[in-house]
Amino acid sequence: MIDRINLDILRCLRENARCKASDISHKVNLSVSAVIERIRRMEAAGIIRQYTVLIDPKQVGNDLTALMEVSLEHPKYYDDLVDMIRRHPNVAECHYLTGEFDFLLKIITDSSASLEQIHRTIKSIPGVSATKTHFVLKTIKDEVAMLPDHLD
Structure with missing residues (x-):
């Protein structure tokens, strides 16, 4: 297609x-x-999933972006974590991973105090065993719709 x-x-x-x-x-x-x-x-065909607007987070007061790695004690806690993440307004992305951590979350918020509250909320979810948070200093590239660079 x-x-x-x-x-x-x-x-x-x-x-x-x-x-x-x-x-x-x-x-x-x-x-x-x-x-x-x-x-x-x-x-x-689902190639085009939706049309949207891109909002500059800083222009609407969300000056802080963080990436949070999350580990679960056991896969049985997967559904509860995913349900909470889907509902959380500050979690912009959630990726299920291989490796040391199970999830990588992109969190966009207005302050370190807000990030602290989000962190507490995530840590309090049953089954969350560890987190590691990285503050984003600067975003170099932020593409939302990737296309193949060539066709065979």
């Missing part, structure tokens, strides 16, 4: 999800109706 034209359409949408089909059609040399049909097919 991903050919060169679809990849070009996705690049246009990644740059600006509000890009008009007519503008995309000029860039990819297809009719507007063909562009719309390709977008609909990619939506139906």
Whole structure:
């Protein structure tokens, strides 16, 4: 389903999800109706999952980003931790890992006091055996929609 034209359409949408089909059609040399049909097919196939807005956390008062590694005593605690993480408004990302720690959380919040409270909340979840927190000093790259760099 991903050919060169679809990849070009996705690049246009990644740059600006509000890009008009007519503008995309000029860039990819297809009719507007063909562009719309390709977008609909990619939506139906789950390639395009959603359209969203990117918010600068600092502009809305969330000046602190931290990465927290979390270990569980036993896999039986997985579901409870995941349920809490999904509901927590300050956890932007959660990744299940191999290695020393079981999860890596990206936490975005407004202060170290808030991060301390989040840390206490996570540590109090039954089964959490260890955490390790890293403060992000500067984000060098933050891509939200990755595309293949080439097609075979």
